[in-house]
Amino acid sequence: MNPSSAMNEISLEKFSTKKPEEVIKPEFLETYKNLHSDIWHRLIQVHTNIIILEKIKEFPFVHLYAPQENIFWTMVYWNFLYISVVFLHSLVSDKTKGAHTLLIFKNRVLNHLLIDSFKSDYQKMLKKAKLDKNLKSIHVKISVMRNKVISHRFLDSDGSLVKDVEGVSLAEVRQAYDDVEKLFRACSFGGDYLTTFYIPGIVDGKPIAKDIDELFDLIVKNSFWLNQPERRAPFWSIIRQHRDPKDIEELNFWRRKFELPDA
Secondary structure (H helix, E strand, C coil): CCHHHHHHHHHHHHHHCCCHHHHECHHHHHHHHHHHHHHHHHHHHHHHHHHHHHHHHHCCHHHHCCHHHCHHHHHHHHHHHHHHHHHHHHHHHCCCCCCCCHHHHHHHHHCCECCHHHHHHHHHHHHHHCCCHHHHHHHHHHHHHHHHHHCCCCECCCCCECCCCCCCCHHHHHHHHHHHHHHHHHCCCCCCCCCCCCCCCEECCEECCCHHHHHHHHHHHCCHHHHHHHHCHHHHHHHHHCCCHHHHHHHHHHHHHCCCCCC
């Protein structure tokens, strides 16, 4: 990084840490805070949903329940994914008249900055944080899913349901969210804004426990899957030979968590 770029980075960082009342026109200040808070809380919900969804996706349900028995967690997964899609659409892609989106908000902020030099700094921040064009196709899929799967169902010309709707993956939802959050931070003044209900931190040398992790521990702890080496001790050596090494590795990861010997 050349010296001028470094100085510019420092200048923008100082600008972003200014309090809203230091950069926003007084007549717009209360509106700014209310609009900013609304977007912030939608982002918190989406991000927390994504964290939970990622936890669910990593959890070894396949070893614990038959697919037809895993109703609750399947419903939790899809409901959290659907509401995340709805919120992301509302933040970026909603074209409804009067809709409060992040894209409209960032422009309103620009029009209500105190002085012209602030506008220059703010535009530089927006340029750095603009939505990634490479993710446009994901935002399109999110909007289509919201409009044609979650909020509405449409009929073809022959009166049958339209079924050809491309889904959106959790990884794509994560990509879209990270991109949107980056832009939100460019519109935020006065310091950092935590965008999850899960507060990061360390207690007694360990990360703060998440309730979902504790719930998953309860599910696994007394499960047949975790304790099968003990419960099927006479036959375990034979059973183990026919198991996929990756399955044994996953089993041992959880056994170590509960201070059990490797299977």
